[in-house]
Amino acid sequence: MRTALIACGALAREVLALKAKHEWQADVLAVPSLLHNTPDRIPQAVARRIREARAVFDRVIVVYGDCGTGGRLDALLAAEGVERVAGPHCYEMYANGQFQAMMDRAPGTFFLTDYLARSFDHLVVERLGLARHPELRDDYFANYTKVVYLAQEDKPELVAKAEWAARALGLPLEVVHVGYGALESRLVEMMKA
Amino acid sequence: MSEELDLTKLPTEEIVLQIKDDLYDGLAAEVVAAVKELLRRGLTPYEVLTGSLVAGMDVVGADFRDGILFVPEVLMAAKSMKAGMEILRPLLVETGAPQIGTLVIGTVKGDIHDIGKNLVAMMMEGAGFKVVNLGINVDAEKFIGAVKEHKPTLFGMSALLTTTMPYMGVVIKALKEAGLRDDLIVLVGGAPLNAAFAEEIEADAYCRDAAIAVETAKKLVALKRGV
Numbered sequence: 001m002r003t004a005l006i007a008c009g010a011l012a013r014e015v016l017a018l019k020a021k022h023e024w025q026a027d028v029l030a031v032p033s034l035l036h037n038t039p040d041r042i043p044q045a046v047a048r049r050i051r052e053a054r055a056v057f058d059r060v061i062v063v064y065g066d067c068g069t070g071g072r073l074d075a076l077l078a079a080e081g082v083e084r085v086a087g088p089h090c091y092e093m094y095a096n097g098q099f100q101a102m103m104d105r106a107p108g109t110f111f112l113t114d115y116l117a118r119s120f121d122h123l124v125v126e127r128l129g130l131a132r133h134p135e136l137r138d139d140y141f142a143n144y145t146k147v148v149y150l151a152q153e154d155k156p157e158l159v160a161k162a163e164w165a166a167r168a169l170g171l172p173l174e175v176v177h178v179g180y181g182a183l184e185s186r187l188v189e190m191m192k193a
Numbered sequence: 194m195s196e197e198l199d200l201t202k203l204p205t206e207e208i209v210l211q212i213k214d215d216l217y218d219g220l221a222a223e224v225v226a227a228v229k230e231l232l233r234r235g236l237t238p239y240e241v242l243t244g245s246l247v248a249g250m251d252v253v254g255a256d257f258r259d260g261i262l263f264v265p266e267v268l269m270a271a272k273s274m275k276a277g278m279e280i281l282r283p284l285l286v287e288t289g290a291p292q293i294g295t296l297v298i299g300t301v302k303g304d305i306h307d308i309g310k311n312l313v314a315m316m317m318e319g320a321g322f323k324v325v326n327l328g329i330n331v332d333a334e335k336f337i338g339a340v341k342e343h344k345p346t347l348f349g350m351s352a353l354l355t356t357t358m359p360y361m362g363v364v365i366k367a368l369k370e371a372g373l374r375d376d377l378i379v380l381v382g383g384a385p386l387n388a389a390f391a392e393e394i395e396a397d398a399y400c401r402d403a404a405i406a407v408e409t410a411k412k413l414v415a416l417k418r419g420v
Contacts, residue, residue, distance in 0.1 A: 039384065066355050070387040088355040100356065107330055108305045129265025133219075139268050143305035143329055 001025065003191065004053035006046060007063035009033030010115045011090055011183065014152055015063050018184055024191050029053060031064075033115070037127065039068035043076040050080055061190055063183075065089035085186045090115075094150040096181035108145035110169065112162050114152040120165040130168075141169050149175045200230040209245050212277075216249035217256075219269025221276040228277045238284035239291070246277045247319040254316075254404030264308075271312055278315065292323050294346030294414055297339045299327030301360040306353035309382060312403040313349060320407045322347065333360075333367040340373050346417070347410055350396075352383040362394035378413045380406060 003026040007015045010033040019026050029049050035042045046062060053060045062077060062084040077084050085093070091111040092099040102109060116123065125131055128140055147169060149162040154177055166173035200208055208227050215223040224246075231241045253270040256262040262270075296317050300307050307329050314326045325343050327335060340348065348368070352358040361381050368374040379396040391399035397413060400406035 066385070068355065068385045070355075070358075070385045070390055072387070092356075103303060103356065107303050129263070129268075133265055133269055135272075136265060136268055139272070139308060143307060 001058040002027070002056075003059040003061060004029055004049075004057035005061050005063050005187075006031060006049045006053060008036075008065075008067065008090070010036070010113070011063055013115065014180055014183065015187070017152075018180060018187055022188060022191065026191070027057070033119075034123075036067060039070075040072075042067055042069050043072045046073060047076055047080070050082055061085065061187075063187065065093065083190060085183065085190060087182065087186070090183070091150060093183040093186070094152065094178050094181040096178055096185075102148065106145055108143050110141070110144045110147045110171065112147060112149040112165060114155075114158055117149060117151075117158045117161040117165060120161065120168070124165070125168060137169070141171070144169065144171055147171045147173045149173060150178045150181075151175055152178070152180055200227060205231065205234055205236070209248075212245040213249035213252060216246065216270050216273050216277075217253055219266065219273050221273040224273045224277045225280060228280050232280070232284070237290075238281045238288055242278075242281050242285065242290075242319055246274050246281075247316075250274050250316060250319065251404060254402060258402060258404070267312070268308065271315060274319070275315060278318065282318075291321055293321045293411070295323040295325065295343050296347040296349055296410070297325045297327065297336070297343055297345040298347075298349035298351070299331035299336060299339075300329040300351045300353075301357055301364065302330055302332040303360060304352050304354055304357035305329045306383075307351070309353070309384075309403065310349070310351035313351070313382065313400070313406045316403040316407050317347075317349075317410060320411065322410065333364045336364050337367060337371050337373065340368065340371075340377065344376075346378060346414055347380060348377040349380045349382070349406070351381070353385070355385045358383060358385055358390065359394075361396065365394055365396060378410070378417060380409060380413075382406060 005015055005026050005028045007028055007030055009030045012028055012030040015028050031045050031049055035045055050060055060082050062082055066088045087093040090113060130137055147166040159175055163173055208230055212224055212227045228241055253267055257267050298314055300310050314324045318324045325339055327339055350361045380398050380400050381391050381396040382400040386399055388399045398409045400409050
């Protein structure tokens with residue numbers, strides 16, 4: 001049985017790595033991660049992928065958090081009868097049960113993942129206009145107290161990127177090697193079922 | 194506005210248009226200079242606020258909603274409006290400008306995101322509401338204390354995280370238990386929210402952005418007062 005794993009672009013590389021590790025009979029179909037800037041459009045984009053996948057695959061699993069859709073993604077998936085990996089967002093998945101405790105300890109935590117460390121310049125500096133308007137940094141980040149890098153791969157170049165990101169935000173950095181966390185365990189369970 | 198532009202030589206209506214352009218372009222120093230010039234010409238602080246700053250921000254809000262402007266541009270415009278408001282605020286108090294009511298607003302417990310909430314606070318102030326901004330990470334106790342102290346007409350809550358938005362329901366329940374809910378118009382907002390969520394937690398309205406918050410607030414206050 002072939003499975004389509006419809007994944008957020010921010011998780012696609014990691015889902016591909018998990019597919020290879022567990023030798024799943026699956027293909028990964030990505031949805032652009034930039035839709036996070038307009039979460040209203042996520043359900044529609046995922047629905048399109050589901051329709052494409054259904055024509056080819058026996059089973060469809062959506063690898064997304066709620067991602068700011070306010071339950072609209074889950075409502076769509078319920079109507080379509082499609083499963084989603086559990087979790088509100090990728091930080092919660094990667095933090096593997098520790099996300100809420102981390103937030104309770106420091107609500108002003110800015111999280112990075114491998115994807116965000118790689119894309120920080122584009123997604124944060126460029127998209128938030130910080131290159132053009134550096135004076136906006138405090139408008140965006142004054143309430144943050146630290147950056148926590150939830151690292152999937154153990155790569156010095158990604159840690160260096162995370163360090164650069166933390167410096168750009170003027171915040172201290174904490175690196176936590178979490179691997180794929182609950183994203184892996186939850187997907188493994190789903191693929192077994 | 195170009196540096197060589199001499200405001201003193203422009204007709205008043207052109208300065209008003211210029212303020213709107215400068216707000217749109219996020220030019221705070223130019224907005225401040227034009228506000229001062231309009232005041233020097235005898236316009237009331239209230240006229241400057243509504244006719245120039247609020248009107249200018251309405252254009253910014255509409256273009257943001259239409260996908261013409263993005264968050265950085267809106268924030269630069271807001272900073273410019275804030276700079277203009279710094280001049281006008283004390284004068285508005287002195288001249289007894291009309292106030293529609295009081296708004297108590299804050300970002301809920303566990304959440305430190307305040308960009309949208311601060312935009313709402315500023316736009317509501319511009320629309321003539323007295324604003325009590327409780328800041329970020331506000332728990333039910335603090336919200337209730339502020340309601341008892343300031344007796345607002347409007348009560349606003351903001352959350353950016355899926356994990357913190359349910360706390361809005363906790364606050365509304367606490368307001369009910371304290372016998373305060375029925376006297377308030379409760380508005381909620383934040384990226385992960387929607388109208389269905391607002392209804393579920395028994396808020397009066399979900400506001401998608403700052404301009405809609407002002408529009409909704411005015412409408413609901415008028416309805417409540419039977420205007």
